[in-house]
Amino acid sequence: MSQIKPPMADSSALDDEVLIARIARRDSSALEQLYDRYARIVYATALRILSNTELAEDIVQETFWRVWRRSTSFTVGRGQVAGWIFGIAHNLCIDELRRQRSRPVTVQSEQDEQTILEQPDLQGDVVNAAIERERRRIILQALAQIPPEQREVLELAYFGGLSQSEIAQRLNSPIGTVKTRTRLALQKMRDLLHNQKIGAEDLHD
Amino acid sequence: MTLSNCDEIIELIPAFVLGALDAHEAAHVATHVAACSRCRAEAESFRDVVGLLPYAAGSLDPPPHVKRQLLARIAAASENAVAYPVQQPQRSTARIFLTGRWFAAALALMLALIVGLGAATFEARGRADQLAAELATSRQMLRAMEAQVAEIRRAAQTVEAQLTATQRELDETRTQLAASQRELQEVRALAGTDVQLVSFIVAPQTVSQLLGTTKHAPKEASARMFMQPGHNRLVLLIYGLKSAEPGKVYRLWLAKGDQAIAIGTVAVGPDGVAEFVVDAPEPMDAYDQVMITLDEVDTAARPSEEVIFEASL
Numbered sequence: 001m002s003q004i005k006p007p008m009a010d011s012s013a014l015d016d017e018v019l020i021a022r023i024a025r026r027d028s029s030a031l032e033q034l035y036d037r038y039a040r041i042v043y044a045t046a047l048r049i050l051s052n053t054e055l056a057e058d059i060v061q062e063t064f065w066r067v068w069r070r071s072t073s074f075t076v077g078r079g080q081v082a083g084w085i086f087g088i089a090h091n092l093c094i095d096e097l098r099r100q101r102s103r104p105v106t107v108q109s110e111q112d113e114q115t116i117l118e119q120p121d122l123q124g125d126v127v128n129a130a131i132e133r134e135r136r137r138i139i140l141q142a143l144a145q146i147p148p149e150q151r152e153v154l155e156l157a158y159f160g161g162l163s164q165s166e167i168a169q170r171l172n173s174p175i176g177t178v179k180t181r182t183r184l185a186l187q188k189m190r191d192l193l194h195n196q197k198i199g200a201e202d203l204h205d
Numbered sequence: 206m207t208l209s210n211c212d213e214i215i216e217l218i219p220a221f222v223l224g225a226l227d228a229h230e231a232a233h234v235a236t237h238v239a240a241c242s243r244c245r246a247e248a249e250s251f252r253d254v255v256g257l258l259p260y261a262a263g264s265l266d267p268p269p270h271v272k273r274q275l276l277a278r279i280a281a282a283s284e285n286a287v288a289y290p291v292q293q294p295q296r297s298t299a300r301i302f303l304t305g306r307w308f309a310a311a312l313a314l315m316l317a318l319i320v321g322l323g324a325a326t327f328e329a330r331g332r333a334d335q336l337a338a339e340l341a342t343s344r345q346m347l348r349a350m351e352a353q354v355a356e357i358r359r360a361a362q363t364v365e366a367q368l369t370a371t372q373r374e375l376d377e378t379r380t381q382l383a384a385s386q387r388e389l390q391e392v393r394a395l396a397g398t399d400v401q402l403v404s405f406i407v408a409p410q411t412v413s414q415l416l417g418t419t420k421h422a423p424k425e426a427s428a429r430m431f432m433q434p435g436h437n438r439l440v441l442l443i444y445g446l447k448s449a450e451p452g453k454v455y456r457l458w459l460a461k462g463d464q465a466i467a468i469g470t471v472a473v474g475p476d477g478v479a480e481f482v483v484d485a486p487e488p489m490d491a492y493d494q495v496m497i498t499l500d501e502v503d504t505a506a507r508p509s510e511e512v513i514f515e516a517s518l
Contacts, residue, residue, distance in 0.1 A: 028279050035272055040264040043271075048262040057271045064275050083256025090259070094224050129264075136260040143261060157225035158258050164220050165227065179216065186219035189254045 016081035023071040035064050037128055038082060042089040048159050049093040059096070063089040090158070097161035142192040150185035153178055210237070214244050222251040402482060405440050406431050416495065416514035423447065428497065428514040432489040439468075439489060441481040443497075446473045446513070453499055458508050459485055460494040467505040471497065493518050 016037075022030035039060050046056035066088050074084055143151055156167045164182065168175040214237045220226050221234045238245045405411060416428040425445035432439050441457065449455055455471040466486065473479045485492070496515035498508040 026283065028276060028283070031279065032272070032276065035275065039272070040266050041259050041262070043267040044265040045259040045262045047265060057267055060267045060271050061275045061278070065278060068279055080252075080256055083252055086256060086259045090224060132260065132264050135257055136263070139257040139260045142254075142257075154223070157220065157223040158255075159262065161224075163225050163227050167225070179220065182223065182225065183216060183219040186223070186251050186254060190251055193253055193257070 020071050020074050020081055023068060024074075028068075031064060031068050034067065034081070034085070038085050039064065041082075041132065042085065045086065045089060045159075046093050049090075049161060050096060055096060059089055059092050062092055094161045138193070138196070142189045142196075145192055146185050146188045150181045150188070153181040154185045154189075157182060211241060211244055214238070214241070215247055218244065218247050219251060222248055222255050402440055402480060405433075405438065405482070408433065410434070414516055414518070416497070416516040418514060419512050421499065421511050422513045426513070430495060430516070434490060435488050437484040437486070437488050439481075439483050439485055441471065441479070441483075441497075443471065443473065443479040443481070443514075445477050446479060447477065448473045448475065449499060452502055454502050455479070455513065456498055456500045456505065456508070457481065457483070458496050458498065459492040460496070461492055465496075465508050467508075489518070 016034065019030045019034045023034065042063050043056055043060050046059035047053065050056055050059070063085060067085055070088075074081070143154075146154075152171070153167055156162045156170060157164075160167075162170060164178050165175055167173075167182075168178045171178065214234055217226060217230060217234050218238075221231060221238075224231075226234060238248050406413075410433050411431050412433070413429055413431045416430055418426055418428075423445055426443070427445060428441060428443040430439060430441050446455070455473060457468040457471055458465045459468055460466070468485060469481070469483050471479045471481045494515070494517050496508065497513050499511045499513055500509045
């Protein structure tokens with residue numbers, strides 16, 4: 001992927017790694033900048049997964065707290081900062097979701113669930129918003145190109161926090177089918193991003 | 206490096222990078238990926254897709270207080286005030302940091318901060334913790350001992366109460382015993398008197414004399430006197446006499462010429478019987494008259510007019 005050239009001028013990746021290095025030196029203003037850049041994505045994702053504003057706020061705070069604590073463990077050049085932050089947030093969300101499911105009363109109402117393609121696009125500051133819009137366009141475009149049944153398992157896995165066997169139960173499908181759909185969905189998405197030369201690393205190089 | 210079960214693992218990698226494997230499966234894949242470069246590369250290849258997925262959810266500014274709280278938390282941690290996060294939202298603190306993995310995260314945070322303070326602080330804290338633990342143990346022991354003392358005290362009180370009760374019973378028994386002994390002595394005295402009386406009456410040298418009644422004596426009243434020549438003893442048996450009214454007594458007199466001597470008072474039982482044994486100042490031969498009067502209690506100087514029995518000796 002590293003050999004693929006970025007399709008657009010984007011200095012945010014370099015900036016991200018600089019910010020991480022400053023955070024590692026305990027520069028809280030750097031964390032503040034990183035927060036301004038990604039908190040709204042984390043918040044929307046957490047809201048999407050948990051359907052609860054208070055929990056989503058907690059996720060945002062805890063995610064960036066961990067970024068502050070773990071900044072030294074982030075390997076510069078190894079990967080994108082955004083993906084690393086989203087990974088932390090996603091893990092926290094899934095933990096919370098599974099914790100909720102282990103309790104008898106479910107917090108989430110299924111009627112509140114929205115599909116991936118229906119999410120509103122909300123604005124941040126101008127430059128940041130432009131980057132966000134571009135990335136969002138890329139992912140939505142890729143999602144639109146995979147079969148609906150593959151998109152469904154992808155959504156249930158990532159935003160629903162369901163395991164493969166839980167998805168199989170939910171869709172009343174054999175687990176083998178679910179595994180296949182998940183694999184095919186992700187492989188297709190990967191290939192689409194590569195073919196479009198708009199891989200995430202390209203966005204950051 | 207490629208491991209033997211790569212084909213099996215590679216099938217699971219898409220679900221793995223999405224976080225959609227069960228815990229045991231995820232652990233299995235993670236272990237393999239850490240050791241297998243091919244599978245690791247496969248996992249890395251999906252990183253971009255997964256990194257972009259959150260953008261599908263849109264973007265939304267979190268409320269301003271989230272950032273404020275985050276920065277306050279960082280400032281508090283930086284001030285080495287470690288264990289006391291400043292301006293933490295009560296909601297977040299209560300829910301996130303006290304439950305499940307959140308708690309583990311909070312614990313890890315605290316440990317990290319403690320380490321950050323340096324070895325000296327850590328040691329001091331360790332020592333403080335140890336002392337606190339020892340103090341707690343000592344307190345527990347003290348409480349246990351206090352409880353034992355209280356129990357022993359209660360037991361002692363019970364024993365004391367029992368002892369007091371026993372003492373009281375003993376005292377009562379002693380009193381009863383003393384009363385019984387007194388009664389026994391009285392009985393013995395009476396029995397002794399009876400023995401004396403009987404042996405005196407049946408002795409061959411004893412003479413008896415019936416005393417004469419006066420107009421003051423009840424009709425059925427009679428009195429007999431026993432004595433022995435040359436002896437001072439006198440036994441009197443009286444029947445059919447009423448008990449003396451309060452303030453009055455039956456008194457025995459012996460007279461020598463015109464001189465009457467009060468010998469003693471005669472108690473009459475409820476059955477109207479009186480037994481009286483007395484030793485006179487002189488042998489009975491010295492007296493020439495005997496009488497029994499109903500006197501005032503305090504007039505022992507001379508006999509009253511109310512003579513019940515009388516006889517010349």
